[in-house]
Amino acid sequence: ESIIVKSLAEKMSISAGEVIKKLMELGILATINQEIDADTATLVANDLGFQVDIKIEVDKETMLVQEQEDAPDTLLARPCVVTIMGHVDHGKTSLLDAIRKSNVIATEAGGITQHIGAYQVEHKGKKITFVDTPGHEAFTAMRARGAKITDIAILVVAADDGVMPQTIEAINHARAAEVPIIVAVNKIDKEDAQPEKVKRQLTEYNLVAEEWGGETIFVEVSAREKQNLNELLEMILLVAEIGEYKANPNRAARGTVIEAELDKGRGPVATVLVQNGTLKVGDFIIAGVAYGKVRAMMDHTGRRVKKAGPSMPVEVLGFSEVPPAGELFYAVEDEKLGKQVIGERQVKKREEDLKVTAPKVSLDDLFNQIQEGQVKELNIIIKADVQGSVEAVKQALQQISTEEVRVNAIHGGVGAVTETDIMLASASNAIIIGFNVRPDVNARKALEAEKVDIRLYRVIYDAIEDIKAAMSGLLEPEY
């Protein structure tokens, strides 16, 4: 444990000069940006008349509040959290709306007028939480920040259109997140619907229907005609039962910000999903560098609630500023500690804005990471100008796995390297390999925030050789 002189001074609201002076008295010469160990910091703080909270509830490295493990007997069943994914125009929004309208528990307030990024429905006395993450990018961006919110992914495929590029992307994102997939074959009301064709196409991606000897649940639905929606809910509950999702409602809340905005009248408004514990009005909460006391909470129907337990999405008022979507939030019992964490996060954020961090996995130090046992699986995303190259690389890669490292092609596609690819790579510690393609504008922007190793090649052989070399520690460094 260590702390930078400047941060220590900020925490005590005194000048860094005073801290440096005190350190000198103790025989330590330090600069304002120097790190000093926890013992020294405690000594200085005590000397200056400050109490130091020894109770470490915050990971100094990541500045994340540390999770206290819940004893098994404190865990109770919680509703499952479901995300709908799929190709554009295949009916994600329509399906979400149709389910919401037919199953949401109406209140006297009478309104399903509210649109928040998540809602709960009840089916056969059991609750299901639906999270509306617009696009796979959001889904994966959340994972890149360390938030895993989804238990089950519903893959929507339009029966008239069949498997499309974003269908495949959705499959790969769900797989990378290790969540079970239920396929909803939508638009079966259409004359040119070919649900069997969808089933056949998906077998290529290892989603094999049960009646064909596989394990994937397929439900044929029509969002427009509200056909088979109950059956879909039934299947979700079935998968949820196997997952046995649990949480401890009797502890301070933790969860994820799903979306947030600045409301003219109400100030920062955040929709959060409680993932563990119970969030209550009056709780002190932190999310990134935003903090505040929960002033009021609303459920998805706009009704005020005093508390929200596991898997419940709520709108929260009271944040000091708008927290970014995907940020983890924590209710902190000790408000002083909470403010301390925020202070350190702000310092750290400023420091990080200044320095460029290295990607988590890169070809350049892959060998070292293998040797240190940090890497056992090398995840690779392949983008190319033609499908043939994607397939060729996939096959070649499968053959170069060694006993130490398994090489996985987690996603492959035709076209430029996109922002979604960057997010997926960041969330899955993957390297991106491109053939005759380049990162597009948004990808380049995303690269500034998410450090990911991208390698561009013209010849497949070169890529394979590079990866082989990196795995055996023979890669020539790139200059």
Ligand code: GDP
């Ligand atoms: P998203 O882009 O995946 O969210 O797709 P939308 O929900 O916006 O739907 C795209 C289009 O397909 C809209 O015009 C919908 O009205 C239509 N659509 C969605 N579901 C169905 C369905 O079950 N049957 C038919 N015939 N049309 C549908």
